[in-house]
Amino acid sequence: MARVIWGLATSHVPSIGAAMDNGKTEDPYWKPLFDGYGPAREWMAEHRPDVAVVVYNDHANAIDLDLVPTFAVGTAESYDVADEGWGRRPVPPVVGAPQLSEHLVRELMDSSFDITTCHRLDVDHGLTVPLSVYCPDPGDAWPCAVVPVLVNVIQYPQPTAARCYALGEAIGRAIRSFPQDLKVAVFGTGGMSHQLAGARAGLINERFDRMFLDAIEHDPEKLAALSREDYIAEAGTEGIELIMWLVMRGAMSGKLARIHDTYHVPASNTAAALALFEDLGEGASA
Amino acid sequence: MTAQILDGRAVSVAILDRVRREVDEFAAEHGRVPALATVLVGDDPASRTYVRMKANRCAKAGIDSHRVELDAAITTGELVSRIRELSADPAVDGILLQHPVPDHIDERAAFEAIEPAKDVDGVTRASFAAMAFDEDGFRSATPGGIMALLDAYDIPLPGRHAVVVGRSPILGRPVGMLLLARDATVTYCHSRTAGLAERVAEADIVVAAAGRPRLIRGEWIRPGAVVVDAGYAGNTGDVEYEEAAERAAFITPVPGGVGPMTIATLLAQTVRAARAHQTRRSRGAVPVRGEAMTKARDNYLLDLAASRQGYALNRLCGSLKDEENRRRFLEDEAAYCDAYGLSAEQRKAILERDWTAMLELGGSIFYTFKLAMLDKKSMQYLGGVFTGMSAEEFAAAMRSGGRKFG
Missing domain, CATH: 1.10.700.10 (Dioxygenase LigAB, LigA subunit)
Structure with a gap:
């Protein structure tokens, strides 16, 4: 049977990808952030998953405002890297895991999550930047297959944090019921506090972010109980992306161990963070 | 008495004349005068007097002063939000928050609500950092005024030993850094310094910024030293004036020394802020009320x-x-x-x-x-x-x- 081996929460700011693509990770502006990734990257390199389930949002690239799925799962054999308007990132195409995708879609439907499926999906920085955070030098191919899971965080009303957490729990159960012997990592991406537009542009709320970084491990129910208005007020209009961390957290078994975390301001206009958790398995379920 | 007076009042008059000419040029070029918003919280009589003096000086220099007076019971959040409005207001070039604010208010949070480009009193972290790195930015007004006063009397600074008594973030600390940037050797003293008398006696330049009347005895002053007294309790400084003046080569009176220089610096920095503000406007980076660009609301939700x-x-x-x-x-x-x-x-x-x-x-x-x-x-x-x-x-x-x- 498949199992979740770890969960990674990480910001997916485009400029983090651009810093890697343009060899700027040693620049004084970027070095503290990438130094902060170091221990997590080393640990993940020793704990390679076969498949990564990456929970992210599209940013006006594969999904426009014609159709806005609340939750969607990519079901393709491969996914091209999107041109977001300034050329494609120089990273390998993403190889899918269509059998696992199919299984997830079916299991989620049976758990009353009415999932949109995507057979063609160009993946943008929301997915490729977290992959680069995991694996900075993929060469010709990423070291794992990927199942993209999309969450609408752009158009209001977004799904509730509680629903995201429940989706994560359903994804976790679905992964653990997949009959192949696969090691799976789950990525929850986006955040932390940031706001791009309006008079509150540039908002950073370190107090909220620190609370969230702690509670995502110890008290996810508390985070699931926050309203979308709470997220917008505290973490900014784009900080609501943090609900996607709860999908990752929900997919973990009862017991987990924090391997590493880091928090840095700013990455572009965002408070960037990473938190890595080892899944200690079903038997340890609380 | 032997010391020459460092006459802040006279020097400030010369600075304000220059400010007045710059305001006239600015008005001729841009069709408006620079605007300083002064924010007073509560009804502390001394603070009220300071704000009134600043407004009067503004009027004399041709600067538009916009007085915001807030109730003493205001919360930090309300104050921050009011200051933030001024920060975003295209009609305001500079912002002064009169301190101290009432005890229940987080003064640092209020200061940080001031947009750094409008921080003409030099109280934000951004201004402090710029000053500490010796970069362009607005100086904390009193330290900036002290430096201008020393320069007006051609007091040499490189290699000389300056002792700063006091370490507040808008006076003691910054004045020490400004002296350091001018190659003085700087010693900071404060309320916990052991042997204050000996330290002060080693100074070529003493800057008294402790806010404790007559803390520094005249007999401690080394003969020939320069004494700058930034004390401000009523009309009494931090230094025993008569005794110190017997020994010092130069000394600031209280009042009439540092005080007028503070206001002059504030107004000179307001004109500088207005010029920079106007440049940003002409580049289109600043939404200007009544002009083409639209002013942003706090949040935009794509509902x-x-x-x-x-x-x-x-x-x-x-x-x-x-x-x-x-x-x-x-x-x-x-x-x-x-x-x-x-x-x-x-x-x-x-x-x-x-x-x-x-x-x-x-x-x-x-x-x-x-x-x-x-x-x-x-x-x-x-x-x-x-x-x-x-x-x-x-x-x-x-x-x-x-x-x-x-």
Whole structure:
């Protein structure tokens, strides 16, 4: 049977990808952030998953405002890297895991999550930047297959944090019921506090972010109980992306161990963070 | 008495004459005068007097002063939000928050609500950092005034031993750094310093900034030293004046020494802020009330009504992810807009790059950002547009920990 081996929460700011693509990770502006990734990257390199389930949002690239799925799962054999308007990132195409995708879609439907499926999906920085955070030098191919899971965080009303957490729990159960012997990592991406537009542009709320970084491990129910208005007020209009961390957290078994975390301001206009958790398995379920 | 008086009043008159001429030139060029907003919280009589003096000096220099008086019971959140409004107000060039504020208020939070480009009293972290790194920025007004006074009397600084008594973030600490930047050797003393008398006796230059009347005895002063007294308790300074004046070569009187220099520095910095503000406006980075650019609301949520309203605009911006569309857009922007069925207002906002109007008309930042990138404008540039800053100022605000609310 498949199992979740770890969960990674990480910001997916485009400029983090651009810093890697343009060899700027040693620049004084970027070095503290990438130094902060170091221990997590080393640990993940020793704990390679076969498949990564990456929970992210599209940013006006594969999904426009014609159709806005609340939750969607990519079901393709491969996914091209999107041109977001300034050329494609120089990273390998993403190889899918269509059998696992199919299984997830079916299991989620049976758990009353009415999932949109995507057979063609160009993946943008929301997915490729977290992959680069995991694996900075993929060469010709990423070291794992990927199942993209999309969450609408752009158009209001977004799904509730509680629903995201429940989706994560359903994804976790679905992964653990997949009959192949696969090691799976789950990525929850986006955040932390940031706001791009309006008079509150540039908002950073370190107090909220620190609370969230702690509670995502110890008290996810508390985070699931926050309203979308709470997220917008505290973490900014784009900080609501943090609900996607709860999908990752929900997919973990009862017991987990924090391997590493880091928090840095700013990455572009965002408070960037990473938190890595080892899944200690079903038997340890609380 | 032997010491020569460091006559802040006389020097400040000369500075204010210069400020007055600069204000006239500014008004002739831009059709308006610089504007300083003064914020007073509560009814402390001394603070009220200081604010009134500053307003009077503004009037004499031709600077428009805009007095904001707030009830002593105001919360930190309310004060921060009022100051933030002034920071965003295109009619305000400089902001002064009179301190101290009442005890229940987080003074640092209130100071940080001042936009660094308008921090003419030099109280924000950004100004402190710029001063500490010896970069362009606004100096804390009293330390800036002290330096101007020393310079007016050609007091040599390099290699000389300056002893600063006091370590407050807007007086003692910055004045020491400014002296250091001028190659003085600086010793900081404070309420816990052992052997204060001996330290002061070693000084070529004593800056008394402890806020404790007559803390520094005249007999401690080394003969021939320079004594700057920034004490401000009524008309009594931190130094025993008569005794010190017997020994010092130069000394500031209280009042009439440092005080007038503080106000002169504040006003000179206000004119500088107004010039920089005007330059940003002419570059279009600052939304100006009543002019073309739209002022941003706090938050823009892309709800279903906005999504409906902004559909054509977002569709146009989204289309720019395609290289061929980017080429066609640049070839004829107006024709491209027409092909996407934009409303007249949306068309105008796109063609004039009124980024805030795009949001008001249902635009989503994730879509409009594609247009910005086509213009080679960064998210920091857009952040600056929404908040009335230059891209550089916005990026600096992010580097210093981001913008705090509530």
